[in-house]
Amino acid sequence: MRLLIAPSDWTPRGIDELEPAADWSVRADENTAVVAGPGAGKTELLAQRACFLLETGVCVPPRRLLAISFKRDAARNLRDRVKQRAGSELGRRFDSYTFDAFAKSILDQFLRAVPSEVRPTADYDVLLGSPRAEHVGDVLGRMEPPPELGCANDLRAFESELFYKRKVLQVDLTVPPADLEHWAAQEFWRRMLFDGPRSRLYFGMINRLALGIVRTDARVRRAYRATYSHVFLDEFQDTTQAQYALTRALFHGTPTRLTAVGDPQQRIMGWAGALRNAFAAFAPDFRAVTKRLERNRRASPQIAPVVRFLAARLRDETGEAESAEIAALEGGGPPPEACGAFLFDDDASEAEWIADQITILLEEGVAPRDICVLARNRVALYTASLVGALANRGVEARLEDALQDLLSEPLVRLLLLALRALLTRHPGAAWIDFREELAALQGIDDDDAMTALDHRLSALRRSLRERVPTVPSGVDEVRKLVADVEQFFAVSLRNRYAQYQRGSFYADTISQFVSELAGTSAGASWERALDSIEGVTTIPMMSIHKSKGLEYEAVFFVGLEDGAFWSFGKSRSHAVEELNAFFVAISRAKERVAFTYARQRTLGDRTKQQSRAEIGELYDLMEAAGVRLIQPDAK
Numbered sequence: 001m002r003l004l005i006a007p008s009d010w011t012p013r014g015i016d017e018l019e020p021a022a023d024w025s026v027r028a029d030e031n032t033a034v035v036a037g038p039g040a041g042k043t044e045l046l047a048q049r050a051c052f053l054l055e056t057g058v059c060v061p062p063r064r065l066l067a068i069s070f071k072r073d074a075a076r077n078l079r080d081r082v083k084q085r086a087g088s089e090l091g092r093r094f095d096s097y098t099f100d101a102f103a104k105s106i107l108d109q110f111l112r113a114v115p116s117e118v119r120p121t122a123d124y125d126v127l128l129g130s131p132r133a134e135h136v137g138d139v140l141g142r143m144e145p146p147p148e149l150g151c152a153n154d155l156r157a158f159e160s161e162l163f164y165k166r167k168v169l170q171v172d173l174t175v176p177p178a179d180l181e182h183w184a185a186q187e188f189w190r191r192m193l194f195d196g197p198r199s200r201l202y203f204g205m206i207n208r209l210a211l212g213i214v215r216t217d218a219r220v221r222r223a224y225r226a227t228y229s230h231v232f233l234d235e236f237q238d239t240t241q242a243q244y245a246l247t248r249a250l251f252h253g254t255p256t257r258l259t260a261v262g263d264p265q266q267r268i269m270g271w272a273g274a275l276r277n278a279f280a281a282f283a284p285d286f287r288a289v290t291k292r293l294e295r296n297r298r299a300s301p302q303i304a305p306v307v308r309f310l311a312a313r314l315r316d317e318t319g320e321a322e323s324a325e326i327a328a329l330e331g332g333g334p335p336p337e338a339c340g341a342f343l344f345d346d347d348a349s350e351a352e353w354i355a356d357q358i359t360i361l362l363e364e365g366v367a368p369r370d371i372c373v374l375a376r377n378r379v380a381l382y383t384a385s386l387v388g389a390l391a392n393r394g395v396e397a398r399l400e401d402a403l404q405d406l407l408s409e410p411l412v413r414l415l416l417l418a419l420r421a422l423l424t425r426h427p428g429a430a431w432i433d434f435r436e437e438l439a440a441l442q443g444i445d446d447d448d449a450m451t452a453l454d455h456r457l458s459a460l461r462r463s464l465r466e467r468v469p470t471v472p473s474g475v476d477e478v479r480k481l482v483a484d485v486e487q488f489f490a491v492s493l494r495n496r497y498a499q500y501q502r503g504s505f506y507a508d509t510i511s512q513f514v515s516e517l518a519g520t521s522a523g524a525s526w527e528r529a530l531d532s533i534e535g536v537t538t539i540p541m542m543s544i545h546k547s548k549g550l551e552y553e554a555v556f557f558v559g560l561e562d563g564a565f566w567s568f569g570k571s572r573s574h575a576v577e578e579l580n581a582f583f584v585a586i587s588r589a590k591e592r593v594a595f596t597y598a599r600q601r602t603l604g605d606r607t608k609q610q611s612r613a614e615i616g617e618l619y620d621l622m623e624a625a626g627v628r629l630i631q632p633d634a635k
Helices: 020-027 042-055 072-086 099-109 133-140 152-158 161-168 180-194 203-216 218-227 241-251 278-285 304-316 347-363 384-392 401-408 410-423 429-442 447-467 475-486 490-496 505-518 526-534 572-586 616-624
Strands: 032-036 064-069 094-098 125-127 200-202 228-233 257-262 289-293 339-346 371-375 396-399 538-543 552-558 589-603 606-609 628-630
Touching (some): 020 042, 032 042, 042 228, 064 072, 099 241, 133 152, 133 180, 161 203, 203 218, 218 228, 218 241, 228 241, 241 278, 304 572, 304 616, 339 347, 347 371, 384 538, 396 401, 401 505, 401 538, 410 429, 410 490, 447 475, 505 526, 552 572, 572 616
Parallel strands (some): 032 289, 064 228, 125 200, 339 589, 371 552, 552 589
Antiparallel strands (some): 589 606
């Protein structure tokens, strides 16, 4: 049992100091809204607050801390940082979820509280994302509306994602339908819940059911309020109306203290329903004190002034910036090798130049995972030429969007750690980390139990090293291997993480991991295979949305042109979100960021002339920030 520290004696863990606003927020005994720009240390601030609350006993045992993030990798990063700063023992009282996983945990734990007419089956399937128009149409196509409300042909008018977002997720499920649209929204629920042997739910529907449980059952509200003394809301600018409603229903007007952290200038999830200004709702609603973090701990001295300037320009959209902040930068701006925009005749020339720059960085000792290639969307198409150019130089690159969520899953992270511990020649730290993870999951805290665990692991390692010294050649062999490994933690992991407790998500995640592992070269060493899955030796390529919360030594943004920012001219709100996306891209970099434009670009089987007219505002911003526009010499 660790001795508690007096709050006045507590000092930050693992870092020298906190800036004044961050230090105040870490120690605050009131609801707080922390506006923190890129590189300000949002994750660190929350980790330090967790340390303060746990080490001083402000969070009185056995009460816990709850963190809710927008992305799985953000939830994972925060969980890991708290464990690093506070240690494993205290870290066990810290729960880190995504909003989706948190809503699912409520539904799973209190499923019987859902009225029977809208209660999912216990083994319901989770459908990722939101339904596309064709799936909405497929569900509508199986409906037969009452004659007094319309006919089946009339339902075609509702075949869109907007019908799901604006009607299905908002419909009152308890009253008789007033019109065909109301009836179709209710029937959509019935079809998803009761057509087939088990229910099928999108996360938006799960959130809606969880909200219904919380609003109607006081026992559930009391349970969460008694469990969590403090709640952290990470990347708060991307919170949707439904997610905010769930948070409010649980904790509004209670002694539970909330800390909301984010950056309005990085709000790029408006298409997914993010509130236009979540902080403007939160501050008065929860009587929260607002603090702003000023330091940029990420960007180099060459890039940081550009990031500050762009942030001020974006704040000017809402009238928050001081006039002095948004004046054009003086002093010539950053050197092109740190921050520049580069124009090319075509995407082939662009690819050759970027590939040369990446090769130079690698030769200088920059790790592949510290270099990133970004695109606004359609990453595979925008980077196709570059992938080939890199391959010609012996450099591997891969698309991260699909793999990022898989690799963020606790199940997959533990499987990768287990395979390194049990199958590589020299497991080293992986062996120690795997033992500690198992001990924490299973609550092992005495020497005899740990010795018994060591014997079991050692026996399995000897067996596996003899049976599968290299990667098996087929899916079935890999699946059997994974089954041998997961026996050590399957039950404990399911109990720890709500997303694995019901439905097929656990099995689906295993299957996806097995497919990825089986897709590596048969006969390859385990070191090489695991490095390949984790991307240790590959250049990551991803969309801006997937890059949020990540940082790299060097960032190359491909396609700063109208075709990529296609919604820029739709409306001012669309333009602001695209400006925010540009800001997210430039603020991922520590030492270098390069934007590229190709006058002629081939995307798939189409080659088109590109324009910068629609997004001229982006180029004007860069010019005002002193970022130079350069056309490298043709080779």
